[in-house]
Amino acid sequence: MILSGHVQRRNYPCGLSSTEVDVLFSRKCLKRSGDICVVMSDEWENASVPDAEFIARAKAGEVEAFGHLYRRYLTPIYRYVRTRVNTDRDAEDLTEMVFLKSFDALETYQERGAPFGAFLYRVARNAIADHYRSQEPVDSLEDLEWLGESDVNVEKGIIDQESVREIKKALAGLPDHFQEVIRLRVLMDLPTEQVAKWMERKPPTVRVLLHRALKALRQELGVIDEQA
Amino acid sequence: MSKRSGNLNELLDVYLTRLQAGDAAPDDLLEQSSQEAESLRPLLAVASKARQALYPRAPDADFARNSELRLLKRLRARRSEALRAKADRSRPRFWSMRAVPALVSLLLVTALLLGMIGVVRVSAASLPGDGLYPLKRGLEETRLALTFDASGDAQLLSEYSDERLREIEALTTAERIEDINAAVEEYVVTIDRLVEASQDITSTEGSAYSEGVQEKLGHHIEVLQGVQAKVPPQAQAAIQRAIERSLQQSKKKLEQQQENEEDQESKREEQEERREEREQERNLRHAEQIARKHDASPDEVLAIFEGICERDWKCVRDHYRDDKGK
Numbered sequence: 160m161i162l163s164g165h166v167q168r169r170n171y172p173c174g175l176s177s178t179e180v181d182v183l184f185s186r187k188c189l190k191r192s193g194d195i196c197v198v199m200s201d202e203w204e205n206a207s208v209p210d211a212e213f214i215a216r217a218k219a220g221e222v223e224a225f226g227h228l229y230r231r232y233l234t235p236i237y238r239y240v241r242t243r244v245n246t247d248r249d250a251e252d253l254t255e256m257v258f259l260k261s262f263d264a265l266e267t268y269q270e271r272g273a274p275f276g277a278f279l280y281r282v283a284r285n286a287i288a289d290h291y292r293s294q295e296p297v298d299s300l301e302d303l304e305w306l307g308e309s310d311v312n313v314e315k316g317i318i319d320q321e322s323v324r325e326i327k328k329a330l331a332g333l334p335d336h337f338q339e340v341i342r343l344r345v346l347m348d349l350p351t352e353q354v355a356k357w358m359e360r361k362p363p364t365v366r367v368l369l370h371r372a373l374k375a376l377r378q379e380l381g382v383i384d385e386q387a
Numbered sequence: 388m389s390k391r392s393g394n395l396n397e398l399l400d401v402y403l404t405r406l407q408a409g410d411a412a413p414d415d416l417l418e419q420s421s422q423e424a425e426s427l428r429p430l431l432a433v434a435s436k437a438r439q440a441l442y443p444r445a446p447d448a449d450f451a452r453n454s455e456l457r458l459l460k461r462l463r464a465r466r467s468e469a470l471r472a473k474a475d476r477s478r479p480r481f482w483s484m485r486a487v488p489a490l491v492s493l494l495l496v497t498a499l500l501l502g503m504i505g506v507v508r509v510s511a512a513s514l515p516g517d518g519l520y521p522l523k524r525g526l527e528e529t530r531l532a533l534t535f536d537a538s539g540d541a542q543l544l545s546e547y548s549d550e551r552l553r554e555i556e557a558l559t560t561a562e563r564i565e566d567i568n569a570a571v572e573e574y575v576v577t578i579d580r581l582v583e584a585s586q587d588i589t590s591t592e593g594s595a596y597s598e599g600v601q602e603k604l605g606h607h608i609e610v611l612q613g614v615q616a617k618v619p620p621q622a623q624a625a626i627q628r629a630i631e632r633s634l635q636q637s638k639k640k641l642e643q644q645q646e647n648e649e650d651q652e653s654k655r656e657e658q659e660e661r662r663e664e665r666e667q668e669r670n671l672r673h674a675e676q677i678a679r680k681h682d683a684s685p686d687e688v689l690a691i692f693e694g695i696c697e698r699d700w701k702c703v704r705d706h707y708r709d710d711k712g713k
Contacts, residue, residue, distance in 0.1 A: 222462045229455055234445045241443040251450050258458055285664055288671070323440040330437065334684035336675070345434045346441050348407045351400055366396035373399070373430040380433065 210275040218265055225265075228275065229258055235347065236279050242342045243287045253290055257283045273356065280357045329379035337372035344369050398423055402431055407438070492529040514554050515573060516566035524573075541584040541596060545603060548577045552607055555629070559614050564622045571625040575632045578604065582636045586643055597644045604637040673700055681707040 208227070216224035236257055241250040261268075261282050268278050330338055336358075343354040344365065351369075355362045402417070417424040417431070446454075510519035510526070527547055534540050551574035558566050585600045608630055615626040674688040681688075688703060696702035 220466055222459055222466055225462060226455060226459050229458060233451055233455075237446040238443040242441065247447070251446070251454065254446070255454050255458060259461065262462055281668070284671075285668060288667060322436070326437050326440045330441070334678070335686050336678070336684075341434075341437060345403065345438055346443060348438075350404070363396070366400050369403075370396045370399055370430070373433055376437065377429055377433040380436075 214265065214268065214275060217262070225258075225262055232276060232279050233258075235276065235349070236283055238347050239280065239342065240283055240287065242346055244290065249290070253283070253286050257286050260286060273359070276353070277357045277359070325380065329376055332379050333372065333375050336368060337375050340365060340368045340372045341376060345373075395423060395426055399427055399430060402427060403434055406431060406435060489532060491525045492532060495525060495529055514557055514561075514563070514566065515569040516558075516563065537584055538596070541581065541600075544577060544581040544584050545600070548574070548581050548603065548607070551577045552610055555626070556610065556614055559618050559622075564619060567618065567622045568625045571629045574629050578607070578633060578636050582640055582643075585640070597640060597647070601637055601640050601644070604633045604640065608633045608637070673703075677703060677707060681710070683707070 210228065210231070213224045213227045213231075217228065233254070237250060237254045240253045240257070241247070244250050244253060257279060261279055264282065268275070330341060333341070339358060340354065343349045343357060344351065349357070351362050351365050355365045358365065360368070417428050510522040513519040513523050527543075531540060531543050534543060551570065555567065555570045555574060558564075558570050581600060585596055611626055611630045611633065615623055615630065618626060670689065670692065671685065674685040674692065677683070677688045678685040688707075691706055692698060692700065692703050696706065
């Protein structure tokens with residue numbers, strides 16, 4: 160289905176959020192011509208349907224409504240999970256589990272300020288915590304060898320594998336909330352307002368946290384450089 | 388927080404957004420804000436470096452498509468299962484069809500009012516083929532109609548199945564071979580109803596009751612085998628039918644019992660899993676609160692909670708308070 164509507168990747172003038180545009184791109188629903196894209200899918204029609212409507216329909220037993228939510232949030236949730244686990248395979252397994260668990264827990268979800276994305280994020284965090292609890296503890300650098308194996312920029316030769324390992328090690332050495340704000344705000348490009356909702360904090364707090372987290376990351380990288 | 392650091396936080400956020408949008412490299416961006424450039428340049432550089440190294444790509448298109456299909460298939464299967472379970476629960480049971488017994492009840496009340504208590508008492512000893520036997524069965528159905536739960540129904544049907552067995556034995560002793568077929572028919576119907584009624588008793592009581600029904604059917608089979616040895620060949624087929632049905636229902640009961648046990652086990656596991664999830668979430672929240680307050684990492688707090696404090700939050704708080712005191 161080809162619908163009239165042009166979407167600029169960077170400015171989203173058709174009223175789509177950056178996340179929605181990401182979902183459409185990842186599903187090849189947009190035909191790209193420079194920064195101008197034509198929507199080629201019925202996802203276009205659903206982009207304006209609020210989460211609450213799909214959630215109500217899914218709660219009433221309409222599985223397809225949950226399918227729309229899945230398509231809407233697959234990319235951000237997968238990308239978040241991918242920042243936390245070793246391989247694409249683990250990220251895929253855990254992402255599927257997150258959506259299954261979310262469907263099971265849908266009855267308990269009530270939209271009181273916290274958006275559905277934040278709910279999925281919480282489920283994802285728990286699923287990742289369980290994933291690591293069920294594994295042998297990672298306590299040596301050798302276990303971090305996977306780190307660069309599928310990073311897109313390594314494959315493109317933009318950055319070398321050694322740097323990736325250094326940065327991952329430095330990030331892993333930060334307090335949990337620092338790591339989290341860097342993952343969401345810096346690595347995933349989520350806007351501050353969205354990070355605030357997901358982390359259940361206020362936007363100014365996220366900005367302060369980001370500032371401190373980047374300082375700490377820089378310091379940690381400095382420490383690693385000195386050690387090297 | 389000073390005004391300058393507040394501005395810096397905001398500027399960092401703005402420049403990071405521009406960097407992510409691909410507007411310019413960190414150095415080019417910062418020329419426009421030279422006053423803050425010294426503070427922000429290294430932070431934007433580290434953000435840019437981290438982003439280049441660790442930028443998570445979107446899921447593979449094949450995975451996205453296949454995973455969605457898998458997910459929806461599993462959700463549909465769950466939904467069908469839930470609907471089936473709901474339909475089973477709402478299926479009319481024999482004790483819910485009480486209109487006919489209610490009419491019988493009305494007639495019997497009238498009969499009692501007319502002073503027929505004696506007749507009713509006599510009917511209790513009647514056997515299939517006797518004139519008063521329908522009255523006896525009518526009374527039984529009335530008692531059944533007046534119970535209000537599955538457990539009461541099953542209790543009465545258990546008594547009635549013993550009574551049906553006694554009737555078969557009595558007819559054999561009285562050598563009323565022509566009535567044994569009817570008696571076996573009554574027996575078969577009663578044990579079918581008994582097994583169905585016991586299926587609807589849930590919970591621990593239901594499990595104990597299921598074992599009772601199985602024991603009873605085992606006893607019935609023994610008695611029927613004894614009866615079969617005494618009756619002439621023309622009645623043996625009928626008794627054999629009663630034995631086979633008892634065996635069949637006993638097997639069914641055993642299967643039901645196993646299914647129920649498996650169901651309960653899986654429900655228990657599910658509840659346990661949810662409880663653990665809630666607890667983990669709660670612990671994580673506590674850890675984050677304590678970590679924020681004492682400038683520690685939640686992982687570190689959790690390690691203390693799980694380790695030296697043996698899962699006691701008061702101990703963790705005391706630990707950090709003591710640390711602060713030192």
